[in-house]
Amino acid sequence: MATTTRPGAMSDDMGLMPQNRTVRTVVVSGVLAAIQLALGFTGIGFIPLPTGVNATILHIPAILAGVMEGPIAGAAVGFIFGLFSFLRATTPLFQNPIIAFGPRILIGVVAFLVYRALRPLNEVVALLAAGVLGTLTNTALVLGLAVLLTGPNGAPYLPADVAWTVAGTNGIPEAIVGGIITLAVGLAVRGAGRARKSTV
Amino acid sequence: MDEFEFSRSVTVGQYVPGTSFIHRMDARAKILAFMIIIAAVITTPSYIGNAIAFAAVLALVRLSGLPIGYLISGIRPILPILVVYTIFNFLFLGNYDPTGSAVLFRTPVSLGPWQFAFTVTDNSMRQTVQGVFRIFDLILLGSLLTLTTPITALSKAIEGLLAPFRRLKVPGHEIAMIIAIAYRFMPTVAEELERLMKAQASRGADFGRPGRLQFIQRTRQLVPVTVPLFVSAFRRAEDLIVAMESRCYVGGAGRSAVALDRFTSLEWIALAVSLVFTIALSRTPFPL
Numbered sequence: 116m117a118t119t120t121r122p123g124a125m126s127d128d129m130g131l132m133p134q135n136r137t138v139r140t141v142v143v144s145g146v147l148a149a150i151q152l153a154l155g156f157t158g159i160g161f162i163p164l165p166t167g168v169n170a171t172i173l174h175i176p177a178i179l180a181g182v183m184e185g186p187i188a189g190a191a192v193g194f195i196f197g198l199f200s201f202l203r204a205t206t207p208l209f210q211n212p213i214i215a216f217g218p219r220i221l222i223g224v225v226a227f228l229v230y231r232a233l234r235p236l237n238e239v240v241a242l243l244a245a246g247v248l249g250t251l252t253n254t255a256l257v258l259g260l261a262v263l264l265t266g267p268n269g270a271p272y273l274p275a276d277v278a279w280t281v282a283g284t285n286g287i288p289e290a291i292v293g294g295i296i297t298l299a300v301g302l303a304v305r306g307a308g309r310a311r312k313s314t315v
Numbered sequence: 316m317d318e319f320e321f322s323r324s325v326t327v328g329q330y331v332p333g334t335s336f337i338h339r340m341d342a343r344a345k346i347l348a349f350m351i352i353i354a355a356v357i358t359t360p361s362y363i364g365n366a367i368a369f370a371a372v373l374a375l376v377r378l379s380g381l382p383i384g385y386l387i388s389g390i391r392p393i394l395p396i397l398v399v400y401t402i403f404n405f406l407f408l409g410n411y412d413p414t415g416s417a418v419l420f421r422t423p424v425s426l427g428p429w430q431f432a433f434t435v436t437d438n439s440m441r442q443t444v445q446g447v448f449r450i451f452d453l454i455l456l457g458s459l460l461t462l463t464t465p466i467t468a469l470s471k472a473i474e475g476l477l478a479p480f481r482r483l484k485v486p487g488h489e490i491a492m493i494i495a496i497a498y499r500f501m502p503t504v505a506e507e508l509e510r511l512m513k514a515q516a517s518r519g520a521d522f523g524r525p526g527r528l529q530f531i532q533r534t535r536q537l538v539p540v541t542v543p544l545f546v547s548a549f550r551r552a553e554d555l556i557v558a559m560e561s562r563c564y565v566g567g568a569g570r571s572a573v574a575l576d577r578f579t580s581l582e583w584i585a586l587a588v589s590l591v592f593t594i595a596l597s598r599t600p601f602p603l
Contacts, residue, residue: 137566138559141489145496146504146552150544152497153504159540161396162533169396172537179545191493202457203390203450210357210449292534299538300545 144188147176148195155199162288170285173199174222175296178249181223182230182242182301189223196222208261208272218256225252226297238305239298246297247290254286329502330465336581337379338463342472344582348589349460355593356452361601362441365448371592372452379463386458390450397450404443409434461498470495471572488566500551507547511540 151173154160162170177196181189197216200209209215226249233241258281261272273281332338337345352375356368376383390397409418410431416438423432461469470491477487512520520536 137486137489138564139556141492141566142496142555142559143549143552145493146500146548146555147545148493148497149500149504150548152501153508154541156501157505157508158396159508159537162537163396163399170534172541175541176545183549191490195494195497202453210446210453212357288534292537295538296541296545299542303542303546304549 140184140188140191143184144180144191147180147188147192151176151192151196152199155203162292170289170292172289172292172296174219174250174253174289175246175293177219177223178226178246178293178297179300181226181249182245182297183304186224186227189227190220191223193219193222193224208257211264211272213264214257214260214272218253218260221256222249222253225249239302242298242301243294246294249297250290250293251286254282254289258282258286329461331381331385331462333380333463335378335380335463336585337375337459339581340585341576341578341582342464342468343475343576344578344586345460345464346469346472346476348585349456351586351589351593353453353456355589355596356449356456359596360441360445362444362603363601364596364599365445368596369448369452372455376455376459379459381459381462383455386455386462390454397447401443401447404439404446405435406433407431408439408442409436466495466498469498488570492566496555500548503551504544504548508540508544511543515539 151160154176155173160171160173162172173196174193177189177193180192194216197219200219201212201215226245229248230241230245233244258273258278262275262278263271265271340348352368352371356372359365359368373383376386409421416436418434418436419440420435421432423430464472473494474487474491477485477490481487515536520539
């Protein structure tokens with residue numbers, strides 16, 4: 116990864132300490148993946164909707180990894196999201212590894228690209244758009260694959276009209292929450308990063 | 316204050332020492348064998364096949380010497396979701412059955428302006444039952460792997476298994492390190508989450524499980540908890556980066572191991588048995 120394209124260079128602001136890119140990527144991905152797993156295992160990360168399908172905020176760590184640390188970290192955290200949803204799949208849908216992993220790996224990558232493209236314009240807009248589009252990547256690809264791929268019994272996992280309904284009932288609230296949390300955390304971390312780098 | 320007890324549901328996945336052969340097996344072989352069995356679990360389409368796979372998973376749990384209740388307790392937080400989902404699937408999945416399988420049961424329901432039907436077809440019944448079997452299979456297998464393997468062995472094994480892909484620029488060491496850090500920090504994050512929710516509750520936030528209809532309220536509760544959670548995690552990450560760099564951590568490049576583990580007959584037998592089991596399961600035409 117080239118130095119100039121890295122968005123989350125909190126410690127480079129002052130240029131005091133040359134930091135190893137790999138260490139930074141690995142640590143941030145690991146800690147964000149830990150949040151994701153903790154939200155998942157405790158059930159806090161799921162929002163029960165009246166439709167019976169749950170909205171989730173588990174993709175938000177992947178978005179933040181992409182925005183703060185770049186596409187590799189975003190893909191790594193997304194991969195762990197995929198692993199989690201594959202191993203605890205409550206639906207035949209996520210018991211298919213292609214649907215569990217593929218879209219999730221791309222969440223952070225899309226969030227990174229959107230953020231990088233819009234940042235010169237406006238930081239707030241860039242964070243918000245990265246959160247919303249990162250979430251929509253997940254929704255669109257999971258539902259798209261659910262309609263395209265054939266399930267274990269020879270039929271697609273979801274018919275197209277059901278997929279559109281889920282996109283409306285789950286995708287829209289998830290995108291809003293994703294945008295809000297990405298924006299709030301992005302601004303807070305940026306601020307905190309400048310004030311204080313480490314407590315050690 | 317029961318609703319704040321998060322640490323318990325997170326520590327369930329952590330290593331429990333033991334002496335069974337599953338504990339003693341080389342972690343690389345264990346991961347491979349589990350992946351082979353997972354392939355069997357997710358591909359078998361018949362009722363009998365699913366029951367046999369489930370029995371095999373239960374046998375593995377029994378052989379590990381771990382209490383099954385302890386393994387299952389990890390599923391508790393998602394149990395309500397699972398139950399609701401299964402009921403929905405059972406009643407409605409048959410409405411969208413393009414395979415044209417036999418309809419077992421159908422009742423039209425009219426609820427004010429809404430007209431819909433409960434339909435159960437041969438195919439939808441099969442999917443629902445399989446879904447439940449698979450969830451239990453996968454959760455038991457996943458917990459069994461993490462409960463019988465210390466995290467150091469697990470991350471070393473992941474690194475070892477990814478080593479052949481180094482040529483394709485797959486960063487095996489880094490992936491293993493990410494998983495090790497995530498696993499190590501999970502309880503810390505859960506504790507932090509508990510603390511933040513208690514802090515909010517003491518200021519009047521109500522976290523008592525709101526019903527399905529109050530989803531907006533539930534979403535609004537999440538924001539003041541998750542935002543500080545992420546911010547403190549980023550701070551923790553900064554600390555860890557400084558700690559690792561000051562100890563001259565440079566990743567996996569040029570690093571070698573003190574002990575070179577080779578597969579013994581135990582590992583080869585376990586791999587062979589799981590492979591034979593998977594092939595046999597996929598090749599046998601079960602009547603149901």
